[in-house]
Amino acid sequence: GVVHPFFGTHQAGIATPVQANLHFAAFDMADDATRDDLISLLKDWSYAASRMTQGLDVSATGAVGGSPDAPPDDTGEALGLPASALTITFGLGPDLFEKNGVDRFGIAARRPDALKLLPRFVGDALDPAASGGELCVQACADDPQVAVHAIRNLSRIAFGRAQIRWSKLGFGRTSKTSSDQLTPRNLFGYKDGTANILGDDERALDEQVWAAGPSWLAGGSYLVVRTIRQKIEPWDRQQLTEQDRIIGRSKGEGAPLSGGTEFTEPDFAKKDAAGQPAIDMHAHVRLAHPDFNHGIRLLRRGYNFVDGNDPLGSLNAGLFFLSYQSDPQRFVTIQRALRSDLLNEYIQHTGSAVFAIPPGAKQGSYVGAGLFA
Numbered sequence: 001g002v003v004h005p006f007f008g009t010h011q012a013g014i015a016t017p018v019q020a021n022l023h024f025a026a027f028d029m030a031d032d033a034t035r036d037d038l039i040s041l042l043k044d045w046s047y048a049a050s051r052m053t054q055g056l057d058v059s060a061t062g063a064v065g066g067s068p069d070a071p072p073d074d075t076g077e078a079l080g081l082p083a084s085a086l087t088i089t090f091g092l093g094p095d096l097f098e099k100n101g102v103d104r105f106g107i108a109a110r111r112p113d114a115l116k117l118l119p120r121f122v123g124d125a126l127d128p129a130a131s132g133g134e135l136c137v138q139a140c141a142d143d144p145q146v147a148v149h150a151i152r153n154l155s156r157i158a159f160g161r162a163q164i165r166w167s168k169l170g171f172g173r174t175s176k177t178s179s180d181q182l183t184p185r186n187l188f189g190y191k192d193g194t195a196n197i198l199g200d201d202e203r204a205l206d207e208q209v210w211a212a213g214p215s216w217l218a219g220g221s222y223l224v225v226r227t228i229r230q231k232i233e234p235w236d237r238q239q240l241t242e243q244d245r246i247i248g249r250s251k252g253e254g255a256p257l258s259g260g261t262e263f264t265e266p267d268f269a270k271k272d273a274a275g276q277p278a279i280d281m282h283a284h285v286r287l288a289h290p291d292f293n294h295g296i297r298l299l300r301r302g303y304n305f306v307d308g309n310d311p312l313g314s315l316n317a318g319l320f321f322l323s324y325q326s327d328p329q330r331f332v333t334i335q336r337a338l339r340s341d342l343l344n345e346y347i348q349h350t351g352s353a354v355f356a357i358p359p360g361a362k363q364g365s366y367v368g369a370g371l372f373a
């Protein structure tokens with residue numbers, strides 16, 4: 001199976017091809033945790049991640065090699081499973097640097113100005129218990145059991161130092177980050193990821209995704225997380241032409257409504273037979289397009305989710321939106337442009353978080369090391 005090296009210039013799980021499944025968790029440090037606790041946690045996490053991404057147990061003794069009188073180091077449910085393209089990506093939230101004016105870990109002065117809470121957007125209905133977080137771990141794999149095993153074991157390693165604040169399971173990638181991948185579909189049935197930044201587009205990655213500084217973050221990025229509830233039942237009652245108009249692309253082919261095929265550039269000036277814009281002025285792809293957003297593009301890496309149904313019988317489903325960009329302000333610009341998006345009638349943002357994503361660790365070192373140097 002595919003193995004993505006854990007060590008390298010950039011953390012894996014950003015430009016590497018997006019996998020089929022996700023388990024994402026946000027953590028908070030324990031109230032009495034010290035700087036040494038934070039450093040040791042990042043070291044222990046990096047070591048365990050470097051093993052699990054090779055398809056190994058979290059430690060050398062692992063699930064069954066230790067003392068029979070002690071709980072095993074590894075929980076065991078991934079025994080015998082291949083690495084399954086597992087990537088584990090670590091991030092640091094604004095509150096880690098300073099919370100309520102307290103510099104718990106001696107890193108407040110190193111917080112980049114760009115790393116701060118996102119502003120409130122029109123229509124937000126955020127649940128604080130499912131937002132924020134001081135640390136995050138994005139585990140993606142082609143086997144859900146492998147992704148869940150990773151979060152479960154990292155959370156176990158964190159015991160006493162940090163604990164899960166909220167987490168999310170995702171299935172069905174809603175983006176593509178490699179030209180070999182077919183464009184998948186989101187829960188509204190549309191191809192999602194057509195115009196995404198691809199992992200081999202070095203120029204776009206350098207210009208749009210990798211952060212230039214501060215020095216401890218150079219080669220890293222910023223992750224914006226938005227849990228977006230999709231109102232599935234009203235959407236499903238909408239006519240196909242109306243659905244197409246809202247997105248600005250055709251459902252079958254994923255072509256822009258200005259014509260052509262999936263990868264034809266949209267022509268926003270084109271008029272239809274009635275003299276109206278072929279792509280509605282408030283279609284999602286128009287408002288989100290770089291032409292109207294100072295050339296900004298995001299590397300989208302989201303997943304579908306379905307968490308059963310709500311008490312009224314509607315599916316509790318949506319898009320777990322993940323985007324990587326060189327500055328969270330880029331996301332803010334696009335999200336603000338989406339204020340009048342026709343899609344807004346059918347979606348609601350219910351969770352939000354932002355994290356600085358350190359660069360990859362050198363062999364034998366750990367993610368975030370530059371912050372403590």
Ligand code: HEM
Pocket residue numbers: 186188190191192193194195196226228229230247249284285288289290297298318319321331334335338347
């Ligand atoms: C494009 C769906 C939320 C940013 C698209 C496309 C679809 C889609 C079908 C066209 C195919 C593609 O290029 O990927 C959705 C749905 C959403 C959602 C169903 C909510 C549930 C968002 C959010 C953002 C965003 C919150 C960022 C703030 C973009 C961007 C593009 C795009 C930048 C590419 C535009 C282009 O360059 O043509 N989206 N999207 N989307 N979306 Fe979304």
